[in-house]
Amino acid sequence: MSTLDLIQAVESADSASKLFQAVRNLASIQDVAAIPILVQVLGFNNPGASVAAVDGLIGIGEPAVTYLLTNLDDYNYGARAWMIRVFAGIGDPRSLDLLVDAAREDFSLSVRRAAAKGLGSIQWEKASPHEAKSAQQRVLESLFLVCDDGEWVVRYAAIASLQSLANINPDFQPKITAKFNQLLANDPELAIKARVKLALLARGNF
Amino acid sequence: MEENIQAAEPLTVEEAISRLQQTEDLGQRYYAAWWLGKFQVKDQRALDALVLALDDELDRTNDGGYPLRRNAAKALGKVGDCTVVEPLVKCLACPDYYVRESAAQALESLGFPEAIAPLNRLLTGGVDAAVKCEGKPHLVEPYEAVIEALGTLKAHDAIPLIEPFLAHSVPKIQYAAARAMYQLSENPLYGEKLVTALQGDQLTLRRSAMMDLGACGYVQGAEAIAQAYAENSLKLIALKELLAHQFKLDQQELSPSSLKVMELMDSLL
Numbered sequence: 298m299s300t301l302d303l304i305q306a307v308e309s310a311d312s313a314s315k316l317f318q319a320v321r322n323l324a325s326i327q328d329v330a331a332i333p334i335l336v337q338v339l340g341f342n343n344p345g346a347s348v349a350a351v352d353g354l355i356g357i358g359e360p361a362v363t364y365l366l367t368n369l370d371d372y373n374y375g376a377r378a379w380m381i382r383v384f385a386g387i388g389d390p391r392s393l394d395l396l397v398d399a400a401r402e403d404f405s406l407s408v409r410r411a412a413a414k415g416l417g418s419i420q421w422e423k424a425s426p427h428e429a430k431s432a433q434q435r436v437l438e439s440l441f442l443v444c445d446d447g448e449w450v451v452r453y454a455a456i457a458s459l460q461s462l463a464n465i466n467p468d469f470q471p472k473i474t475a476k477f478n479q480l481l482a483n484d485p486e487l488a489i490k491a492r493v494k495l496a497l498l499a500r501g502n503f
Numbered sequence: 504m505e506e507n508i509q510a511a512e513p514l515t516v517e518e519a520i521s522r523l524q525q526t527e528d529l530g531q532r533y534y535a536a537w538w539l540g541k542f543q544v545k546d547q548r549a550l551d552a553l554v555l556a557l558d559d560e561l562d563r564t565n566d567g568g569y570p571l572r573r574n575a576a577k578a579l580g581k582v583g584d585c586t587v588v589e590p591l592v593k594c595l596a597c598p599d600y601y602v603r604e605s606a607a608q609a610l611e612s613l614g615f616p617e618a619i620a621p622l623n624r625l626l627t628g629g630v631d632a633a634v635k636c637e638g639k640p641h642l643v644e645p646y647e648a649v650i651e652a653l654g655t656l657k658a659h660d661a662i663p664l665i666e667p668f669l670a671h672s673v674p675k676i677q678y679a680a681a682r683a684m685y686q687l688s689e690n691p692l693y694g695e696k697l698v699t700a701l702q703g704d705q706l707t708l709r710r711s712a713m714m715d716l717g718a719c720g721y722v723q724g725a726e727a728i729a730q731a732y733a734e735n736s737l738k739l740i741a742l743k744e745l746l747a748h749q750f751k752l753d754q755q756e757l758s759p760s761s762l763k764v765m766e767l768m769d770s771l772l
Contacts, residue, residue, distance in 0.1 A: 407736050414772040450739055454772045487747040487755070494757055495765055 324353025385415025417458025540578025580609025604645035654683025694721030717744030
């Protein structure tokens with residue numbers, strides 16, 4: 298089937314399960330022509346279809362970020378939450394501001410979790426070295442704040458991201474190690490302590 | 504469960520306690536009992552007021568239920584100490600099923616073995632007696648909560664009482680029995696029963712089996728949880744329980760099992 302056929306199948310789907318199937322088929326071809334309709338699906342309040350659309354948009358990568366960033370104002374809260382997941386999955390530095398805000402302030406813990414995870418997988422090679430340096434500093438500071446989130450799963454994601462940031466920028470290692478040791482001593486959740494231990498081990502800091 | 508959207512009205516501890524003690528406004532009392540548990544207020548006056556609320560006769564539903572007692576029992580499960588075990592045990596005989604259920608759950612989370620014998624008594628009559636309560640949407644006793652509590656409380660003597668419930672007609676009760684049997688025997692057979700349940704075709708039952716796997720610490724089930732057809736947020740909660748259980752078992756050192764669980768969790772973020 299051509300992209301056009303696949304798009305038409307999404308547009309004419311008359312049930313939730315047909316929509317899900319059609320979106321999954323369209324998402325799987327990773328064609329830039331599918332971006333607008335996949336983005337539209339994010340606002341449909343059909344979780345299965347939205348997950349499939351998110352996967353499709355992540356697969357398409359950079360052009361999907363460009364499209365989302367130029368049409369930001371059109372989205373409702375539900376669609377924005379899915380959009381954050383797309384940004385987190387792609388890691389384009391242009392979406393950094395949105396990811397930082399979402400990780401720190403979004404109302405939904407699953408969005409904060411996704412955004413915190415995304416901050417650890419930014420494609421820094423796409424930013425200029427100068428930009429990357431100051432942006433990484435911002436990411437570091439934001440992740441430190443996110444380590445105080447009331448929800449364990451958001452803190453867990455922040456720790457995983459700090460672990461990768463320490464690898465990307467070795468200058469941050471002393472600060473990150475100090476933060477990890479603080480969490481190891483104070484976090485009330487055993488699962489968090491375990492993840493911190495893993496992060497410290499991964500960096501040979503025992 | 505995932506999103507806590509309840510915007511709690513801010514109270515001070517003093518306000519909450521005095522709202523619980525007054526008897527004019529039943530809604531305020533009900534809210535105060537919930538609030539003290541939610542914010543884990545550790546205060547002797549709060550404990551006393553909550554224990555008193557377990558005997559409340561004013562707040563009644565149309566069918567004779569005791570909503571304030573339910574909330575007070577739940578709160579005591581979060582903030583109670585050994586002194587509240589006895590009053591909670593008394594609640595296991597309350598005519599309101601939901602008070603009995605809340606009390607069983609509270610006794611589970613408090614963790615005192617004194618609760619074992621009274622909980623055992625609710626399983627009297629075994630599976631044959633565990634039938635639907637006439638005219639109500641529940642069985643005659645809160646079997647799921649009781650069996651789960653006995654497993655958590657390490658009630659080894661209860662094994663012969665719990666084991667037959669593996670064959671009860673209600674899937675969630677079967678899962679509770681499998682969870683408790685695994686906690687009490689560490690026989691992987693029971694863990695695998697829950698793993699099989701992850702393949703079921705009802706989402707609510709898959710979720711329930713997933714939470715039971717996490718709660719009983721069957722770490723061999725981690726991969727199956729990660730693969731199950733359910734939302735990531737719930738898989739993460741179940742895996743977190745497994746991880747915490749394993750990490751504690753390993754004296755807070757990393758082990759191949761805990762590393763595997765974290766690898767799965769990282770992939771679900």
